[in-house]
Amino acid sequence: MKKIIALILALVMVMSMTACSGGGASAGSDFSKMNVTCVVPYDAGGGTDAVMRGLADAAKDSFKAITVENRSGAGGATGMLYGANAKNDGSIITMVTVELTTLEAMGNNAGLTYSQFKPIMMVNSAASAITVKADDDRFNTLEDFIEYSKSNEVQVGNSGIGAIWHLAAAGLAKVAGTEFKHVGYDGANGAITDLLGGHIDAVAVSYAEVNSFVQSGDLKVLAVMANDRLEAIPDVPTAKECGYDAVLGTWRGLAVPASTPDETVAKLYEIFSNAANSDAFKEFMTNTNNVIDIMDGASFNALIADQLEMYTGLVADLGLKVG
């Protein structure tokens, strides 16, 4: 009998612990009296996590408390879905990334769509940088690379099939009328290591991710798929300048559930745009080789809609749609 009672007690404890959920803040939209949580849909220690933590640190004085929470999984869908369905008083802010559009384009979004969010602002963006080994004599310009790929197999590494750097490389190939062989890794690190070891020909990840190897002279960047040349590498042309109109890359921004009142969003915009313009955040972003790229909520929303259309077309052309 005692055993059974003990078992029941233990079960009750377990159940009650799993069932309990934290009470939300109800201080209206007076953020100085509010505990705010920022959801990062990727693991702690990654690029998105770093930007969010840097920004949260710069904005911490405007809130009673601000914490960063990592909810990773399903290529970012897990965390973004959580954020989209959170309370609409501005107490849960999600860092949305380009995957908000690429997941839907790919069809493995599990119901996630951008209209579930009301964007606050875009914070930063990073273009794809076509990077090869520094001692690779075959490629000195992007033109060399494209021409070579028309008659030979070129293996281009990315951070995962269907992830942004894969789509960026595929988008470039489409514009240039050629084909690459795409090799997917779990994250950019694996692709870069394989390129350093000479096992693949190129990677199409962001400049921030290859910066240290370009500095050390192991790798060289042929072109960046941005609108303008990057400040850090002013000698490297954009893909546009080389004659290939491909502007592709990731972006990150803040968003709240779609039903959040506009005045709350406006207050959050004010707080976070001040934080993003602070010297501390600027220094943080320069040190981590990230580019600050601020855009207000309305323009950000338009950009997201545009990008979804573009990626849906690209995925259909490439036959990548899975779900």
Next chain:
Amino acid sequence: MDMLVEIFTTSLTPVVFLYMLIGVISGICIGALPGLTATMGVALLLPMTFGMDAAQGILMLLGIYVGAIYGGSISAVLLHTPGTPASAATAIEGYKLSQRGEAGRALGVATLGSYIGGVISVLLLVTISPQLAKLALKFSSAEFFLLAVFGLCIIGSISGDNVEKGLMCGCAGILVATIGIDSVTSYIRFCPEGNYNFMGGISYIPIMIGLFAMSQAFENIEDIFAEEKEQIKVTNIIPKKEDLKALLRISPITGLIGTMIGIIPGAGADIGAFVGYNVAKGMAKEPEKFGEGSIEGICGPEGGNNGVTGGALIPMLTLGVPGDAVTAIMIGALTIQGLTPGPMLFETNKVLVYTIFIGMFIANTLMCICGFAGIRVFSKVLSVPKVILTPIIFALCIIGSFAMKNSLFDVWVMLIAGVVGYFMSKAKVPTSPAILGLILGPMAEKNFRTALLKSGGDPTVFFSTVICWFFIILIVGTLFGGQLKEFAGKIFKKKAAK
């Protein structure tokens, strides 16, 4: 010599020692709690280093790293609850010893084994890191695949007497790992329509917590009101002569192997520990004790997992390539300080590099001292009555699996794994092969497919390099070593008879 003076006067100040001590102690606590891994510990405490200078920050993170890899073994030995995946192999023998009332002995050996493994890896880091670093770049998909297959062969040795059951359990682990979005083609496998929890895949940490800790807690309930045994005295904390002999024979070797595994990007302390266990079993003087509580079975994985710590720093410092998940975060920590890890660091910031070398040695020493000083305190856990201890373990399991990703889904995974684990232990099915399958299955699959994708479907890619052949020989040796020995013996006998 001048540099040493400079290091000790400028960067290794008493404050830095304090930071390292804080790092090691918090690392041990983080490691000992199930669900909080070394990676998470370093990531969570990273923002604290923003305000410090580069040396202070990185040394504190190193302290956390070294401490957490060791700390996981404390709960593995005392409660059958590996605090981090790196300690799953230690739980096999450690808990058996603890049940026999030899917890102090097991913890003492684990502490010293960790120290030996850590120091060996630091020695290699200091002396031949540029040469060894090249190894990291030699590894590509084919080599990773063969490494994973070699790791899976270890299932045989961690299954004890139940090799068939162990193999089935390992296969079940590999199967569970296939759930979710496949990383090569993004195809969605075994997912209920639109369920994003399944799409992300089943993480192995909640399963590990369930299979080891939760199932153990369920078992505790069976006799929760039984008369408590006599107060267990924690004795023999300082290893005796024979234990020391075993430590000095096995831990340096597994530390060396751990260092090599640490160098390879993508293979971390968990794999280092399992390989260490396997090697220890091969080297053991008393192999029959494995599975029943073997001291040698602790020397192996403890040397192996702490060996990884120094090894993982080798490609990070010399190439800027992370050796495992923790060093990937440390690269981030250095870049935030405006430093770029990689070959340039040795030229532009020699003092920092050597500070890290010396700091790593100090961190290991602090870990060893804190470990021995704390064994008596940790072991108090054993004198807590089961009525109180068991609910605490329940709570820790739930918090730990939730904390991973702040996900309730992971808590359910852990609970289900706990129930499954309970019945598995009733049916005498070993549980660690499932963990090995979960960790190595995806690694083997992904790299197998990527290797073939790169070679255009040509299978000779798996036989194309020296490293490939090295692993093929290891695999054949592990699987057929016994038979080969027998066969060779027969031929030899025949010849002798003639």
